[in-house]
Amino acid sequence: METVTTRSGIELAFDRVVGGDAGTVILIGGAFSYRRFPKLVELAEKLAADYRLTVINYDRRGRGDSSDSPGEYDVDNEIEDLAAIVDAAGGRAAVFGWSSGAGLALRAAASGRVPGITKVVAFEPPFVVDHDNFVPSADLAEQLHALIAANKRAEVVRFYMAKGMGMPRIFGLLMPLTPMWKHLLATAPATAHDWAIMADFMRGAALRPEDWAGVRVPTLVISGAKSDALLRTAARAITAVLPDASHRELAKLSHNPDIGLLAPVAGEFLVDAPQPAH
Template sequence: METVITPAGITLAFDRYVGGDAGTVIVIGGAFSYRKFPKMVELAEKLADEYRLTVINYDRRGRGDSSDSPGVYDVDNEIDDIAAIVEAVGGSAALFGWSSGAGLALQAAASGRVPGITKVIAFEPPFVVNHENFVPPADLHVTLHKLIAEDRRGETVKFYMTKGMGMPRAMVAVMRFTPFWKNLKAVSPAAGHDWAIMGRFMTGEPLRAADWSGVTVPTLVISGAKSGDLLRTAARAATAVLPDAQHVELAELSHNPNIAILTPSAGEFLTGTAQFAG
């Protein structure tokens, strides 16, 4: 484990997987993820071993071994965290964002606050761009912040998964009896950061090209054919408003992805060895 302290005093923990000289990519997890999440580790290892990339897998603030800003939820803070990571690993890196981490990666690239971003991969950013499927309540943050402040972690997980992510209540109820429920509760306070990132893009309204005009680097948007219509629609909508984006939908892939299926498109795009290269 390595760490970097941001200008705001946040300690960010990360692991560095050195595969070769094909460039650096920072992996950005989504809601309830953390750097030791098994599929995050598998993705980092495969990109390093099979594509000679240096992969930085970090704990976003409020997760794992990184510190937090309790009660302060602002996407600009997490963009500044990414800037600190990029600087710490050499000043140049691509971003691979997963779910809300994809939303964060795209906003970081659009912001102009992170020098050195070379490419972006957005794996199923959970934008809600119409009213045909699930739309979170506009006042979700009120209850979410209250649950976090009162340290009601199990309730935070259930609330955000059902009201913020649209998961069926029965599915979430079953999760309570799985071994990883304790890990979900451990990172549940960070859900406030995920909503700060995604909330204004989950209203059921179309994405606006003006919000994404700053994403001038080559971008690959990935979706899975086994994912729900909401996520697949979001991927197409994101691709349409990004200045330099391509979209690939992978058969047999879902939002809980088979990393062996996900990795080739990502690795080939990042290393410029396939049709997806910018």
Template structure:
């Protein structure tokens, strides 16, 4: 493990996988993710081993070995975290974001405050762009912040999964008896950061091209054919408003991805090879 301290005093922990001289990519996880999550580790290792990339796999604030800003939840702060990480790890990097991490990666690229971003890969950002599927309540953060402040972690997990992610209650209830429940509770307080990233873009309204027009770096949006309509619709919607983007949907992929399927388009796009190069 390595770490940096940002100008705001946040400690960001990360692992560095050095594969070769093909460039650097930072993995940006989504809700309930952390850098030692097995699929994040697998993807980091495969991108380094198979595509000669240097991969930075970090804990976003409030997860794993990174510190937090309790009660302060603002996407601008996480953009600052990414800027500090890019600068500290070489000054230039692509971003790979998964779920809400994809939303964060796109917002960082749109901000103009992270000049070292070279490319963006957005894997299933959970934008909600119509009312045909689940639409979270706009004031969801009120209850979420209250539960977090009271350290009611199990209730945070259940609330965020059902009210922000739209997962069926029986499915979430069963998860309490799985080995993953402990990790879900450990990362539960950080869901307030995920909502800060995504909340404004999950209200059932179309994405506005003006909000994303400053993302001029090459961007690849990936979705899975086994994922729900909401996520596949979101992938098409964000691709349509980005100035320099393409979309690929992988038939056998889901939101809980098979890394062996997700890595090839990611690695090929980042290294400028095959059909995924822009």
């Protein structure tokens, strides 16, 4: 484990898997994720072994071995965090984001505050661009923050899965019976950071090109044919408004992905003619 401290004093923990001379990619997990989440570890190892990439897998603030800013939930904070990780990577890196981590990758690239980003892979960012499926409630942040402040972690997990992610309520009821429950409880307070990233783009409104014009690096948006319609729609919508983006929808892939299907598509894009940072 390595660490880096941001300008605001947040200590971020990360692992570095050295694969070769094909460049560096930073993995950004989504809600309830952390750097030792098995599928992130598998993805890191596969990108390093098969594509000679150096892969940095980090704990976003409030997760794993990274510190947090309780009560302070702002996307700018996580963009600052990512900038610190890029600096720790040597100042230039591609980013691979999963779910709300993909939202963070795209928002960081659009902000212009992380000029070292060279490419973006966005795996199923959960934008909600219409009212055909699920739209979170307008007061979600207020309820979520209150549950977190009261340290009601089990309720946070169930609430965010149902109200922030649109999962059937039964999933939240069954999760305590699974081995991952303890990890969900550990990362539950960090869901407020996920919501800070995604809230403005989960209102059922079309994405606007002007919000994403700053993403000037090559971008690959990936979705799975087995994923919910909301996520497949979101992938097409964000691809359409990005300046330099392509979209791949993979058969047999879901939001809980088979890394053997996901890694080759991401890896080939990441090592193909890397572009200079803008």
